[in-house]
Amino acid sequence: ETGVTQSPTHLIKTRGQQVTLRCSSQSGHNTVSWYQQALGQGPQFIFQYYREEENGRGNFPPRFSGLQFPNYSSELNVNALELDDSALYLCASSLKAGATNEKLFFGSGTQLSVL
Amino acid sequence: AQRVTQPEKLLSVFKGAPVELKCNYSYSGSPELFWYVQYSRQRLQLLLRHISRESIKGFTADLNKGETSFHLKKPFAQEEDSAMYYCALRGLNTGFQKLVFGTGTRLLVSP
Numbered sequence: 001e002t003g004v005t006q007s008p009t010h011l012i013k014t015r016g017q018q019v020t021l022r023c024s025s026q027s028g029h030n031t032v033s034w035y036q037q038a039l040g041q042g043p044q045f046i047f048q049y050y051r052e053e054e055n056g057r058g059n060f061p062p063r064f065s066g067l068q069f070p071n072y073s074s075e076l077n078v079n080a081l082e083l084d085d086s087a088l089y090l091c092a093s094s095l096k097a098g099a100t101n102e103k104l105f106f107g108s109g110t111q112l113s114v115l
Numbered sequence: 116a117q118r119v120t121q122p123e124k125l126l127s128v129f130k131g132a133p134v135e136l137k138c139n140y141s142y143s144g145s146p147e148l149f150w151y152v153q154y155s156r157q158r159l160q161l162l163l164r165h166i167s168r169e170s171i172k173g174f175t176a177d178l179n180k181g182e183t184s185f186h187l188k189k190p191f192a193q194e195e196d197s198a199m200y201y202c203a204l205r206g207l208n209t210g211f212q213k214l215v216f217g218t219g220t221r222l223l224v225s226p
Contacts, residue, residue, distance in 0.1 A: 004158075033212050042119070042201050042216030043159070056213055090159065094212050102212055106159040 004093050004107035012113045013081050021076040021110045023091030032074040033104070034066060035090040043090055049074060078112075086114045117142050119204050121217035128192050129225050136187040136220050138176075138202030146204045148178055148185040149214065153199040162187075162200070172196070192224045 005024045013019050025032050031050045035043035045058035049068035063079040072093075078085055088111050092104040118141040128134055140146060150162040163171045165178040165185060176187045185202060199221050203214040 031212060035214075040218065042203075042218050043214070045213045045215070048212055058213065092212075103161050103164075104212060104214065108158045 004091055004105050006089075006091050006107035006110050008110060009108065010111045010113075012115065014115055015081055015083060017081050018077065018079045019081060019112060021078075021089050021091075021112070023074045023076070023093075023107055025072045025074065025091075025093035026105045029093035029095050029105070030072055031094045032068055032072065033092050033094075034074075034076045035092065036060075037088040037090060037109070038084075039087070046076070081114045083114050086112060088112075117146075117204055117206065117215045119202050119215050119217035121200075121202055121220050123220045124218070125221045125223065127223045127225065130194055131191050134187075134189045134192045134196070134222065134224075136200050136202075136222065138185045138187065138217060140183050140185065140202075140204050142183075142204055142206060144206055146206060148176070149203045149205070150174070150176055150185075150187050151201045151203055151216075153201070155198070159201070192222075194224050194226060197222055197224045 004026050007022045033048040034046040036046055037043040046060050047054055048056040052068045065077045067075045088109045090109045091107040094102045094104050120139045122137055148165040151159050152162040153159045163169050174189045176185050178185050199219050201219045202217045205214050
């Protein structure tokens with residue numbers, strides 16, 4: 001059983017640039033969600049993808065967007081980077097999009113620094 | 116609004132002492148409550164969930180709807196319990212896996 005993998009592990013960008021983060025879901029999982037974790041805070045939900053469609057979104061602006069591919073891998077794109085976007089970005093996969101008591105499997109995250 | 120409050124940033128106890136990590140929540144509907152744990156240099160992982168009424172690694176948590184709490188307890192702490200603990204909430208029947216996390220409590224168990 002392969003776990004959730006994220007790349008890259010670390011990234012440094014400049015304000016105004018664009019970034020793409022990648023996630024490979026756990027084998028057999030068709031649902032992926034993305035979280036932003038600022039320093040000293042708990043993870044905050046960005047959005048979820050199920051079968052290549054976004055089916056839930058948190059309080060993040062449209063410059064945060066995503067994709068899910070037929071093999072259930074996923075991307076998080078952030079345009080027009082701001083200093084406050086500096087955070088750890090976590091990807092989590094699960095077996096069923098809205099099932100009760102569903103367990104999320106998290107990746108190790110991508111640490112993004114915006115200068 | 117959905118909100119999870121963990122009032123303690125750090126909880127320091129000695130090995131063998133009882134542990135209680137506090138979690139209070141705010142949610143207008145029926146919530147699912149979870150505890151996630153992150154050990155040093157490891158990824159965030161599920162510890163337990165209230166619906167399963169399970170005990171994992173000696174930890175238990177009871178959902179108290181009257182007090183809107185979901186405190187995590189263990190009668191005798193072990194050094195290997197040292198980690199970051201996050202309480203999380205999800206609304207039932209929302210159709211997606213949005214978890215609302217607290218800010219976390221770091222548990223430090225000293226020998």
